Amino acid sequence: MVKVRMATPVLQQNDEVARENRELFRKKGLFVLNLMSSPGSGKTSILERTIEKLSNRLKLGVIEGDIYTTKDAERIEKFGIPVVQINTAGACHLDARMLQPALDDLDLNGLDFLIVENVGNLVCPAEFDLGEDARAAVLSVAEGNDKPAKYPLVFRESQVVLINKIDLLPYTDCDIDQLEKDLKLINHELKLFRVSARLGQGFEPWVQWLEEQVNLKKKLSASQ
Amino acid sequence: MHEMSLMMGIVDQLRKSAAENHIKKISKVMLVVGEMTMAVPDALQLAFEAFKEEELFQNAVLEIRKEPVRGECKDCHHNFGVEDFAFVCPNCSSPNVRIASGRELYIDYYEGD
Numbered sequence: 461m462v463k464v465r466m467a468t469p470v471l472q473q474n475d476e477v478a479r480e481n482r483e484l485f486r487k488k489g490l491f492v493l494n495l496m497s498s499p500g501s502g503k504t505s506i507l508e509r510t511i512e513k514l515s516n517r518l519k520l521g522v523i524e525g526d527i528y529t530t531k532d533a534e535r536i537e538k539f540g541i542p543v544v545q546i547n548t549a550g551a552c553h554l555d556a557r558m559l560q561p562a563l564d565d566l567d568l569n570g571l572d573f574l575i576v577e578n579v580g581n582l583v584c585p586a587e588f589d590l591g592e593d594a595r596a597a598v599l600s601v602a603e604g605n606d607k608p609a610k611y612p613l614v615f616r617e618s619q620v621v622l623i624n625k626i627d628l629l630p631y632t633d634c635d636i637d638q639l640e641k642d643l644k645l646i647n648h649e650l651k652l653f654r655v656s657a658r659l660g661q662g663f664e665p666w667v668q669w670l671e672e673q674v675n676l677k678k679k680l681s682a683s684q
Numbered sequence: 685m686h687e688m689s690l691m692m693g694i695v696d697q698l699r700k701s702a703a704e705n706h707i708k709k710i711s712k713v714m715l716v717v718g719e720m721t722m723a724v725p726d727a728l729q730l731a732f733e734a735f736k737e738e739e740l741f742q743n744a745v746l747e748i749r750k751e752p753v754r755g756e757c758k759d760c761h762h763n764f765g766v767e768d769f770a771f772v773c774p775n776c777s778s779p780n781v782r783i784a785s786g787r788e789l790y791i792d793y794y795e796g797d
Contacts, residue, residue: 464705466697466701467791468697468790469789470697553686584722587721609768612769645779648771648780
């Protein structure tokens, strides 16, 4: 009998492809955001509001991850910005390789900012680096206060959490201050934004943050 | 359930390594899974079963060693067990905590003939 030591990370292949993607984004000076959440938390609605606010200030593109449908991509197309759909055909997350054909379909030279809407799932997407610059997780107040404790990885690995559906607060048991404290315990560097995508509330600080990141990335890329 | 895609990566690595080392049948695989990965051991076991028709894995047993979540304070360098995913140093109360272990996901070793 032979014993073979390996110690190779299982996700090594994905991480290598993610590095390729990251290098491409660096060369293009393109800021890439990976948007993650559970299904129904309002990712696509947040995306719509964000596009409304930013499309006259920045050149935006969107990659839509979905298991089977093109429903989200159809919603984004209405804004007249480039959008590419990735159907994962059953897979519960996007990985770095899946992103590559979609990147080929986009004219990256004509973009400042690319948003990747991941598959609706709080568990699996957190494990897969896509090569993005930042990760934003969406959590809606209707989902309950226990979500950070149940799905710590996604919040640990994100730079931003958008707390959505704040207009529903009076109708839920959610203690939003406690929720924010719990999130900060997992990751004290998290930037938190309280928003209502339905009413368009609270978006200005979020889009300002995005614009800063996009400009920072451009400057960094130009100075290299 | 992303354990199936993780397992596909694991068996790929095993196939490649077994071929390089002239191993025809694997008897045991030791996988290390940190408690802060989102991979569920039972789901990994179930995913591994799907490869049992392959001669290489026919008699293989998958063993999983869990690594607890540990943090290291970036301010006072205290190393501690993280409970309930609260990344706060119990020594100096700093929230500047790096994950020291618990994010592992790798094949430690395998045995075979």
